[in-house]
Amino acid sequence: MSKLYSLLNIGKIVAGAGCIEQIKDIVEDFEAKNVVVITDQGVWQTGLIDKPKKILEAAGVNVHIINDTPPEPALEQVNAIFNAAKNFECQMIIGIGGGSSMDTAKLVSLLLTNDVTLYDLVKGKTKFKRRGVPTLMIPTTAGTGSEATPNAIVLVPEEELKVGIVSEKMVCDCVILDPEMTVGLPKHITANTGMDALCHAIECYISKKANPFSDTFALKAINLISRSIRTAYNDGKNLQAREDMLLGATFGGISIATSSTTAVHALSYPLGGKYHIPHGLSNAILLPDVMKFNLDVCEEKFKDIAVAMELDLTGCTTKQAAEKMIENLYSMIEDMNVKCDLREKGINEDVLDDLIDAAAKVTRLLDNNPKVVTKEDMRAIYKKLL
Numbered sequence: 001m002s003k004l005y006s007l008l009n010i011g012k013i014v015a016g017a018g019c020i021e022q023i024k025d026i027v028e029d030f031e032a033k034n035v036v037v038i039t040d041q042g043v044w045q046t047g048l049i050d051k052p053k054k055i056l057e058a059a060g061v062n063v064h065i066i067n068d069t070p071p072e073p074a075l076e077q078v079n080a081i082f083n084a085a086k087n088f089e090c091q092m093i094i095g096i097g098g099g100s101s102m103d104t105a106k107l108v109s110l111l112l113t114n115d116v117t118l119y120d121l122v123k124g125k126t127k128f129k130r131r132g133v134p135t136l137m138i139p140t141t142a143g144t145g146s147e148a149t150p151n152a153i154v155l156v157p158e159e160e161l162k163v164g165i166v167s168e169k170m171v172c173d174c175v176i177l178d179p180e181m182t183v184g185l186p187k188h189i190t191a192n193t194g195m196d197a198l199c200h201a202i203e204c205y206i207s208k209k210a211n212p213f214s215d216t217f218a219l220k221a222i223n224l225i226s227r228s229i230r231t232a233y234n235d236g237k238n239l240q241a242r243e244d245m246l247l248g249a250t251f252g253g254i255s256i257a258t259s260s261t262t263a264v265h266a267l268s269y270p271l272g273g274k275y276h277i278p279h280g281l282s283n284a285i286l287l288p289d290v291m292k293f294n295l296d297v298c299e300e301k302f303k304d305i306a307v308a309m310e311l312d313l314t315g316c317t318t319k320q321a322a323e324k325m326i327e328n329l330y331s332m333i334e335d336m337n338v339k340c341d342l343r344e345k346g347i348n349e350d351v352l353d354d355l356i357d358a359a360a361k362v363t364r365l366l367d368n369n370p371k372v373v374t375k376e377d378m379r380a381i382y383k384k385l386l
Helices: 019-029 041-046 050-058 075-086 099-111 118-122 187-206 212-234 239-258 263-275 279-297 299-308 318-335 349-360 375-385
Strands: 012-015 034-038 062-066 092-097 135-139 151-156 161-166 174-177
Touching: 012 019, 012 239, 019 050, 019 135, 019 174, 034 050, 034 075, 034 099, 041 092, 050 062, 062 075, 075 099, 075 118, 075 151, 092 099, 099 135, 099 151, 118 151, 118 161, 135 239, 151 263, 161 263, 174 239, 187 212, 187 239, 187 263, 187 279, 187 299, 187 318, 212 239, 212 299, 212 318, 263 279, 263 349, 263 375, 279 299, 279 318, 279 375, 299 318, 349 375
Parallel strands: 012 174, 034 062, 034 092, 092 135, 135 174
Antiparallel strands: 151 161
């Protein structure tokens, strides 16, 4: 556990079914009359933008929509969205969607007020010096927790790797958590993003950067997600389950803001960067095996997680409780049919060295894993997925 720790706070969170109606008051609080909404084609085509747009326009706010955020955008794609946003002279950025839309919205906000390039940021040559224009995040998935983190993930094509840009100035001003915005989420995305959120909470709890702040939010996130993910998957219109998942994802994001993810995310990044496996899916399939790898140094913490999951631990030793937690992770992905044929994606033994070399570069996360992960350890974990 870290000796020094801090908590970065979102300015305001509004939660509960129907709370999207509060968007007018939030925008008015910032006296914003010209806003840019950043979203993706999937969210746009479902019509989820229509209601907030109508509410804002009825209040006299000019709403400009950028609806072409790609999944897991590359540097040049984020730059294109930034250049489009510059034309609107916006006073507030609203990100509506999953992690890609919200990460892009956070970056655009800061690029509007800082004379920096994304390339220099990725290479560590510069940092954001000023806060961006005010931001409001409205997640439509319950997974990334981007609405609560100081992170944004971008793809660097020439390196075939996803890279995290981290700045405390990226923590957003306001968040709306309306479960009604997530009821139409397809089952497979509910599963993948939900497991991603669980992954954040578990990794942050066992991370070398774990602290009393992250522990509090991580354990509550684990509790909320574990009790509701299967219900949300099987009955997408269950608003209580959807609300639990949204809160769990945000609490997981808050955990990231004060702790850090670990080896799961480090091994996941090359799967997305080169083979374009969705981030939540790659994390989900890695999570049980990486936790099994960490078991011998995490028995006490895994028992805590098992308690948060409300598993029946009657008569269990600490090790048995820890093993039961890992078994629950395997059963979760089986119950929700979470699977990915890596060979179908072009991943076999012949490319493992490339995957391992790419993952080994993610020292920002590997260094936080409670157990040292060697290249041979990585090979063993990847081979289990083949």
